[in-house]
Amino acid sequence: MSKKIAIIGGGNLGISIAEGLLAGGFTEPGNITVTRRNLTLLQPLSQKGIRITSDNLAAAQESDVVLLAVKPYQIKEVVKELVPVIGADKVVISVVTGVSMKEIGDELVSKGAVPVFRAMPNTAIAIRESMTCISHVNASQEQINWVLELFNQVGRVVVIEEKLMDAATVLGACGTAYAMRYIRANIQGGIEIGFDAKTASLIAAQTVKGAAELLLQKGTHPEQEIDKVTTPKGCTIAGLNEMEHQGLSSSIIKGISASFIKIQMD
Numbered sequence: 001m002s003k004k005i006a007i008i009g010g011g012n013l014g015i016s017i018a019e020g021l022l023a024g025g026f027t028e029p030g031n032i033t034v035t036r037r038n039l040t041l042l043q044p045l046s047q048k049g050i051r052i053t054s055d056n057l058a059a060a061q062e063s064d065v066v067l068l069a070v071k072p073y074q075i076k077e078v079v080k081e082l083v084p085v086i087g088a089d090k091v092v093i094s095v096v097t098g099v100s101m102k103e104i105g106d107e108l109v110s111k112g113a114v115p116v117f118r119a120m121p122n123t124a125i126a127i128r129e130s131m132t133c134i135s136h137v138n139a140s141q142e143q144i145n146w147v148l149e150l151f152n153q154v155g156r157v158v159v160i161e162e163k164l165m166d167a168a169t170v171l172g173a174c175g176t177a178y179a180m181r182y183i184r185a186n187i188q189g190g191i192e193i194g195f196d197a198k199t200a201s202l203i204a205a206q207t208v209k210g211a212a213e214l215l216l217q218k219g220t221h222p223e224q225e226i227d228k229v230t231t232p233k234g235c236t237i238a239g240l241n242e243m244e245h246q247g248l249s250s251s252i253i254k255g256i257s258a259s260f261i262k263i264q265m266d
């Protein structure tokens with residue numbers, strides 16, 4: 001029988017997850033409940049048959065899987081609220097940045113060995129192109145398989161040690177924003193060299209998508225693919241070297257480190 005899923009915190013990510021599960025046909029709309037305090041922004045989900053409510057307790061009680069998608073500073077209050085209805089028969093999945101499975105488990109200690117997962121997806125989950133990193137504790141192989149299948153439905157998934165979860169947040173979740181900024185810079189450059197914004201956007205986005213698919217489908221290394229493009233004395237290497245002279249790779253590496261340090265500090 002299909003599991004019922006409660007997404008607690010229907011914001012950017014919570015809504016994207018609900019949309020991705022629906023788009024992939026992973027479960028029927030009626031098996032998904034999304035909660036937030038102000039329901040107005042959840043109306044579009046409701047129109048697709050997803051249940052919406054501001055009642056976290058009822059949503060969790062009626063569900064087999066409780067997916068926590070609130071902000072880090074909100075999670076302890078939410079988990080405390082849900083303690084009466086969470087037990088070892090339920091699966092808790094947290095997508096909350098920087099909050100460990102132990103911190104969540106400690107709030108549930110009175111309920112025994114509750115299966116807790118951490119999942120770090122990104123907003124591309126809405127179109128089933130997420131990269132999701134998963135860690136877990138107290139979970140059976142069946143529960144692990146189900147959670148992996150859930151996130152496989154909405155992109156690619158990899159199991160990691162929890163100690164890498166902050167790094168996963170940066171590379172795999174913040175990474176969507178980094179990629180968007182790179183694409184936007186290409187659009188700005190494209191306009192400067194003559195394209196209208198719409199054409200520049202199409203070319204820039206598809207070119208980045210194609211580059212990523214080359215790596216994902218062929219399993220090659222970026223430098224192998226770069227060598228196929230950089231004709232000797234050609235225009236590509238002239239532009240690429242100028243970007244490196246301006247600090248392209250170094251700025252990205254420093255930015256990733258800055259995001260990581262921010263998580264570690266919070």
Ligand SMILES: NC(=O)C1=CN([C@@H]2O[C@H](COP(=O)(O)OP(=O)(O)OC[C@H]3O[C@@H](n4cnc5c(N)ncnc54)[C@H](O)[C@@H]3O)[C@@H](O)[C@H]2O)C=CC1
Nearest residue numbers: 009010011012013014036069070071072074096097123173
């Ligand atoms: N946005 C992203 O790309 C990613 C976000 N995350 C993590 O996911 C979590 C959510 O992030 P966003 O969706 O961006 O934030 P958000 O602020 O858009 O969503 C949080 C939602 O939780 C709701 N909420 C707060 N307290 C609540 C309560 N007591 N009961 C019910 N709902 C409540 C808020 O109304 C809001 O809609 C954060 O912990 C974030 O670090 C992780 C990976 C990617």
Ligand SMILES: O=C(O)[C@@H]1CCC=N1
Nearest residue numbers: 097169170173174175
């Ligand atoms: O920026 C943030 O804190 C969250 C975590 C990853 C994406 N958004």
